[in-house]
Amino acid sequence: MSDGAAGTDTAVAADDAGAGDGGAARPGPPAWLLGVGPLVLLAGLLFALFRFGPLGLFDEAFPPVEELTIERIWFPGPGVMKVAVVNGGPEAVTIAQLAVDDAVWSHELDGERTIGRLERRVITVPYPWVEGEPHQVVLITNTGVTFDAGVDVATTAPPVGGRYLGAFALLGMYVGVLPVLLGLLWLPFLRRIERRWVDFFMALTVGLLVFLGVDALLEAFEVAGEVPGAFQGTGLLLMGALGTPLAVNALGRARRNPDGTAAPFQLALLVALAIGLHNLGEGLAIGGAYASGAIALGAFLVVGFLVHNTTEGLAIVAPLARESISIAPLVALGLLAGVPTILGAWIGGFSSSPIAVTLFLAIGAGAVAQVVIELARFFGRRAESGLTAPLNAAGLLLGLAVMYLTGLLVTG
Numbered sequence: 173m174s175d176g177a178a179g180t181d182t183a184v185a186a187d188d189a190g191a192g193d194g195g196a197a198r199p200g201p202p203a204w205l206l207g208v209g210p211l212v213l214l215a216g217l218l219f220a221l222f223r224f225g226p227l228g229l230f231d232e233a234f235p236p237v238e239e240l241t242i243e244r245i246w247f248p249g250p251g252v253m254k255v256a257v258v259n260g261g262p263e264a265v266t267i268a269q270l271a272v273d274d275a276v277w278s279h280e281l282d283g284e285r286t287i288g289r290l291e292r293r294v295i296t297v298p299y300p301w302v303e304g305e306p307h308q309v310v311l312i313t314n315t316g317v318t319f320d321a322g323v324d325v326a327t328t329a330p331p332v333g334g335r336y337l338g339a340f341a342l343l344g345m346y347v348g349v350l351p352v353l354l355g356l357l358w359l360p361f362l363r364r365i366e367r368r369w370v371d372f373f374m375a376l377t378v379g380l381l382v383f384l385g386v387d388a389l390l391e392a393f394e395v396a397g398e399v400p401g402a403f404q405g406t407g408l409l410l411m412g413a414l415g416t417p418l419a420v421n422a423l424g425r426a427r428r429n430p431d432g433t434a435a436p437f438q439l440a441l442l443v444a445l446a447i448g449l450h451n452l453g454e455g456l457a458i459g460g461a462y463a464s465g466a467i468a469l470g471a472f473l474v475v476g477f478l479v480h481n482t483t484e485g486l487a488i489v490a491p492l493a494r495e496s497i498s499i500a501p502l503v504a505l506g507l508l509a510g511v512p513t514i515l516g517a518w519i520g521g522f523s524s525s526p527i528a529v530t531l532f533l534a535i536g537a538g539a540v541a542q543v544v545i546e547l548a549r550f551f552g553r554r555a556e557s558g559l560t561a562p563l564n565a566a567g568l569l570l571g572l573a574v575m576y577l578t579g580l581l582v583t584g
Contacts, residue, residue, distance in 0.1 A: 238265045238313055240287070241400040242321035243525060245309055246329040247301055255295040255309055257319075259287040260400025269312040272299050290402055301326045332522050340459055340517040347458060347477035348451045348513025353506040355485015362493035368563060370493045371551070375564040377487040378547050379571020381443070384450055384484075385540035387579070389413065391457070392533035398526040405530050412534025417542035420446065439491040439543075439550055440505055446543040447484045447509040450536035455516020456529050462521060480578040483571075484509060491550070 239261025246254050253272065259265050266286040270279045279297045287293055301307055308322040330336035362370055392409050399405030420442060458477075488505050519528065552558040559568055 237261055237263055238315065238317045239401055240265050240267075240311055240313070240319040241398075242309065242311070242319060243292075243398075243400075245307070245321060245323050247326055248329050248331070250328075251298060251300055253297040253299045253301055253307070253309075255297065255311075256292065257287070257295065257311065258292045258400045259289055260402040262289060262402075264288045266314040267293075267295075267311055268314040270295060270297060271310040271312065272297060273308055303327060330521055336521065337518065340462075340521045341514050343458070343462070344455055344511075344514030344517040347517075348455060348481060349507065349510035351478050351481035352447070352485045352488070352510040353503070355482045355487075356489055356502055356506050358486050359489040359492060359502070362489060370490075371561075372563050372567040373486065373493070374490050374547070374551050375559055375567030376571040376574070377443070377490040378544060378551065378559065379568040379573075380483050380487050380575055381446070381540050381544050381547070381571075382568075383572050383575035383579075384447070385537050385544065387575075388450055388453060388533050388537040388540065392453075392530050392537060395526050395533065396530045399530055400527075403527055405526070408527065408531045409534045412531050412536075413538040413541070416449070416535045416538030417545075420539050420542040436491045436495045437497065437501075439546060440488050441508075442543050442546055443491065444488050444505040444509040446536070446539035447487065448512040449532070449539040451481070451484075451509065452512035452516040453529065453533035453536040455513040455518075456520035456532055457516075458513075459517035459520025459522075460529065462517075480575070481510075483574055483578065491547075 244256040310320040396405030
């Protein structure tokens, strides 16, 4: 009996050893084949479905589903209009006619008239458009389905060249870089005030960022509605808004304090990164709006962004109020937050796309959300009663109010 029990124990131990080394000792097909097998079967199933399945019956029973999205209308010069379209539907679509302002016009496509799924075309229309006037474009397919879009204010689109590259860079400097650098100048002030007032401005920073994040998320939802169906605007938004906090959190785990909070400089770095990602999306929207003539506020808009974005510099330096830092890294933080506005203005000014705008706005919102969590964690450990203390709660509400009031200057 004892020998038999010992033999059983030996067998169990051998099985456990086999399981412990990942099953490599077990007989059978190699692991890679087990991993590839389901994919091969899936490919076979898809072949059978399209070759012998009932899809043809449904194709015969229902009319084709057509979906064209007019992504952009621009005017490269006098008498010329261009229209960018993408097929975001399940079926190929053939463009038969094009009408501008209720009149059918001749036009040329940069490819075949039949546009396959996920394919794009640019249509060139010789049309005497009028500066500052609205224009409406209607596409008519060979099945009679129509797709329309328009511009509120027609204006000549900026060509890619040194002049306009410099102009958009200057625009990004004014609305993104300079305001943030100005905001950094609040650091000496923060160093001279009492601890409770530093906490007040930390809470104000949380309010500023909460407003920025919600504003970017709402704008991303709005633009996602313009994304062609096949590109899944909501999916882009979810990837940006949920994936970015995970990435920022991974970056923030490198140099934490023993209590699990981020070090002050690391926290300021994360704030600058989050604001930079937000400003990239903001630059995309600004550049695209200027290029299409949708923004007619001119200098007033620039002044509004100058005031609005100066508060972002305060958000960066608030965690550094009791830290020693030289000028160079401080300026680097400001550039990290502000320079993406220039990149966004370039991209938006020369090739605006609702897909890119949705993704980058969502990325900005996600980054801001993660930094708000880090700030709240850091703030809760160092301040009495955290954000619920009366003075700190007042700071948070004041941060929201400041962003709201300065935001009035940049909304048309």
